[in-house]
Amino acid sequence: MRIALLGYGKMGKIIERVAEERGHSIALKVDSKTTTLDFSQTDVAIDFSLPTTAVKNIKAALDHNIPVISGTTGWLSHYDDIVTYCKSKKGAFLYASNFSLGVNIFFEVNRVLASLIANYPDYELNIEEIHHTQKLDAPSGTAISLAEDIIKNSNYKNWTLDEADSNNIKIKAKRIVDVPGTHIINYNSDVDSIEIKHTAHNREGFALGAVIAAEWIADKKGVFNMKDVLNIG
Numbered sequence: 001m002r003i004a005l006l007g008y009g010k011m012g013k014i015i016e017r018v019a020e021e022r023g024h025s026i027a028l029k030v031d032s033k034t035t036t037l038d039f040s041q042t043d044v045a046i047d048f049s050l051p052t053t054a055v056k057n058i059k060a061a062l063d064h065n066i067p068v069i070s071g072t073t074g075w076l077s078h079y080d081d082i083v084t085y086c087k088s089k090k091g092a093f094l095y096a097s098n099f100s101l102g103v104n105i106f107f108e109v110n111r112v113l114a115s116l117i118a119n120y121p122d123y124e125l126n127i128e129e130i131h132h133t134q135k136l137d138a139p140s141g142t143a144i145s146l147a148e149d150i151i152k153n154s155n156y157k158n159w160t161l162d163e164a165d166s167n168n169i170k171i172k173a174k175r176i177v178d179v180p181g182t183h184i185i186n187y188n189s190d191v192d193s194i195e196i197k198h199t200a201h202n203r204e205g206f207a208l209g210a211v212i213a214a215e216w217i218a219d220k221k222g223v224f225n226m227k228d229v230l231n232i233g
């Protein structure tokens with residue numbers, strides 16, 4: 001498979017290595033200096049760029065009839081536009097706030113835990129995410145996915161960043177040098193606490209999941225997520 005890397009930063013470079021180890025080649029590398037996007041030698045595109053550039057990159061791939069997956073976070077206010085755009089182009093698109101197998105298992109555990117605790121209001125919920133200091137968006141895309149899944153499985157109506165409000169899920173975002181990504185869900189009552197935690201030790205899991213998703217989407221049409229790719233849940 002010939003892959004376009006839309007974004008060639010920390011993630012793009014690891015994805016390049018993982019993709020080559022799995023027998024793929026890199027047809028195009030795009031960074032802030034790239035002026036034209038030539039998709040002529042590309043089978044599939046992988047976007048790990050910036051919150052401000054993801055929409056343009058995804059649309060460019062769809063314009064050239066290239067299936068595209070995106071792991072970029074912080075652009076989700078445009079998600080519905082991209083879904084409409086993909087359908088209008090009869091293209092293929094997949095977004096995942098987190099491509100790692102471990103986090104996708106963690107998403108399932110979070111959904112079950114939220115539904116089990118939903119009828120016990122004595123537990124106060126907090127989400128905490130910790131990432132490296134270069135991260136541009138807060139809260140993380142993964143923390144937003146976790147909060148949205150809790151909202152679907154509980155009485156919570158919304159989430160807020162750092163503000164305590166008993167109707168909303170409070171997400172705390174910490175930035176610490178070199179942390180690849182940690183997410184903690186904590187339910188706290190006067191008598192006990194229940195906590196689930198996912199810790200990424202490095203970025204390899206994100207990169208492997210992205211390459212597996214790119215392999216999966218290459219011959220598809222439609223809008224997908226990681227539940228379609230992974231056999232879990």
Ligand SMILES: NC(=O)C1=CN([C@@H]2O[C@H](COP(=O)(O)OP(=O)(O)OC[C@H]3O[C@@H](n4cnc5c(N)ncnc54)[C@H](OP(=O)(O)O)[C@@H]3O)[C@@H](O)[C@H]2O)C=CC1
Pocket residue numbers: 006007008009010011012030031032033048049050051053057070071072073074096097098099100206
């Ligand atoms: N879904 C998931 O599993 C994961 C998602 N992420 C997300 O992926 C994104 C990228 O993360 P990361 O690699 O760490 O970030 P980096 O900042 O290391 O890389 C971003 C890259 O985007 C490039 N870029 C800048 N402008 C454009 C443009 N117009 N088109 C394409 N690329 C451009 C930058 O270029 P230059 O080098 O020239 O500045 C850089 O190479 C973030 O949103 C992050 O949150 C990260 C890890 C896992």
Ligand SMILES: O=C(O)C1=N[C@H](C(=O)O)C[C@H](O)C1
Pocket residue numbers: 073097098131135139140141142143180181182
């Ligand atoms: O910016 C990162 O590094 C990461 N971003 C994703 C997110 O916002 O959830 C996924 C992962 O946690 C690493």
